[in-house]
Amino acid sequence: MAEPLRPEEEEIALAAELALGLLEGEDLAAARRRQLADPAFAVAVERWVLDFAPLALGGADVAAPAGLWERIEARLPGEAHGAVVALRRWRATAIATSAAAAVLLAILLLRPVPQPVVLPPPPVVVAQITGTAGAAFAARYDAEQGTLHVRTEAMPSSRRAPELWVIPAGGKPVSLGLVASQGNRDMTVAPAHRQLLAEGATLAVTMEDAATAPHAGPSGPPVAAGKITIL
Amino acid sequence: MASPTPSAGDGARARLAHALGEVAGGDRKALKTVYDLTAAKLMGVCLRICQDREAAEDVMQEVYLKVWDRAGRFDASRASPITWLCTIARNTAIDWRRSRGLRDTAPVEAALELPDGRPSADALLEAGETQARIFDCLEALEEKPRAAIRAAFFHGRSYPDLAAAAAVPLGTMKSWIRRGLLQLRGCLGDG
Numbered sequence: 001m002a003e004p005l006r007p008e009e010e011e012i013a014l015a016a017e018l019a020l021g022l023l024e025g026e027d028l029a030a031a032r033r034r035q036l037a038d039p040a041f042a043v044a045v046e047r048w049v050l051d052f053a054p055l056a057l058g059g060a061d062v063a064a065p066a067g068l069w070e071r072i073e074a075r076l077p078g079e080a081h082g083a084v085v086a087l088r089r090w091r092a093t094a095i096a097t098s099a100a101a102a103v104l105l106a107i108l109l110l111r112p113v114p115q116p117v118v119l120p121p122p123p124v125v126v127a128q129i130t131g132t133a134g135a136a137f138a139a140r141y142d143a144e145q146g147t148l149h150v151r152t153e154a155m156p157s158s159r160r161a162p163e164l165w166v167i168p169a170g171g172k173p174v175s176l177g178l179v180a181s182q183g184n185r186d187m188t189v190a191p192a193h194r195q196l197l198a199e200g201a202t203l204a205v206t207m208e209d210a211a212t213a214p215h216a217g218p219s220g221p222p223v224a225a226g227k228i229t230i231l
Numbered sequence: 232m233a234s235p236t237p238s239a240g241d242g243a244r245a246r247l248a249h250a251l252g253e254v255a256g257g258d259r260k261a262l263k264t265v266y267d268l269t270a271a272k273l274m275g276v277c278l279r280i281c282q283d284r285e286a287a288e289d290v291m292q293e294v295y296l297k298v299w300d301r302a303g304r305f306d307a308s309r310a311s312p313i314t315w316l317c318t319i320a321r322n323t324a325i326d327w328r329r330s331r332g333l334r335d336t337a338p339v340e341a342a343l344e345l346p347d348g349r350p351s352a353d354a355l356l357e358a359g360e361t362q363a364r365i366f367d368c369l370e371a372l373e374e375k376p377r378a379a380i381r382a383a384f385f386h387g388r389s390y391p392d393l394a395a396a397a398a399v400p401l402g403t404m405k406s407w408i409r410r411g412l413l414q415l416r417g418c419l420g421d422g
Contacts, residue, residue, distance in 0.1 A: 056317045072292050
């Protein structure tokens with residue numbers, strides 16, 4: 001058997017294994033957790049995904065059957081009204097901003113039912129994706145307690161306060177309240193809002209006037225945004 | 232990533248990136264534009280992975296619905312639009328295979344029989360010409376890791392699955408593939 005890999009080789013190989021889908025079971029769960037918690041590793045996985053992608057282009061083009069577009073169109077959400085368009089734009093901005101400024105926020109929804117996924121020991125930070133600069137938050141939701149644990153890792157200096165929003169897919173932003181300017185805050189999520197913390201929803205942070213929070217809607221563009229991931 | 236001189240590929244790439252931006256804003260016509268520009272290519276990808284025309288058509292619907300939902304996440308500074316779309320198509324098709332339990336029982340070498348065509352020059356220009364390296368780099372690997380990596384990419388086969396199919400211990404399969412992956416990274420460069 002070949003000699004063991006060096007740690008940096010181990011990381012390169014693991015990132016490729018995750019990108020290709022070679023892993024199963026606890027190996028897969030551990031690699032996904034690392035992808036959420038370790039930005040450099042997440043970048044390595046993305047690089048592999050993009051490096052492998054052109055392989056798929058190696059086959060011949062095949063004309064899509066007539067009527068396929070109509071089937072897709074029929075499944076799109078209903079014709080958007082002005083407000084929905086504005087919200088999609090807002091979400092797109094939220095996400096684009098996060099990519100541009102590399103400010104991201106991730107949340108793990110811990111499922112109450114037993115999963116083959118072994119959850120990490122009681123964590124300080126369960127999920128975090130950060131980039132080069134700017135705001136960074138990590139969030140973990142305890143569905144049994146209805147408690148959202150939010151840790152502020154970094155934030156631009158501001159006289160205003162960070163307000164956390166959940167934006168359901170196709171829905172409008174709903175305030176979950178203010179998060180800490182630094183350090184941790186445990187937030188009790190109102191029962192009516194708990195179902196919003198689902199896969200595909202976006203969490204975003206905007207800078208708002210603390211005195212009047214929570215607000216009905218965000219007053220400006222987000223400083224951080226990220227998709228909810230369920231492990 | 233762009234080729235040194237303007238070309239048909241650059242134009243197509245720019246049109247596609249622009250359309251994705253409009254899809255992110257909720258423009259259904261822009262999604263039709265994305266569809267018209269990419270359906271044949273992605274149908275080829277889906278069919279190749281699903282090996283079943285009806286399934287590929289179902290997967291195609293999922294792919295464009297995902298594009299509708301995720302267009303705001305496309306970042307032109309990090310990926311070419313066709314590469315990004317291909318990734319969605321490949322992953323959706325692989326998910327379909329796995330959901331059907333279609334870890335085909337054919338030997339790993341079957342992955343070698345897939346037509347190993349290279350993308351057309353236009354497709355490569357669209358994807359960014361450096362990415363053609365994956366073909367040369369994969370070609371440079373020994374046969375066993377190459378076949379296994381292709382089987383993982385096109386058939387969604389996992390380590391245990393590949394080891395069983397090749398009738399080798401799991402550790403041996405991992406060792407082959409990991410060495411191959413490191414060699415690939417060395418060939419592709421650090422990006």
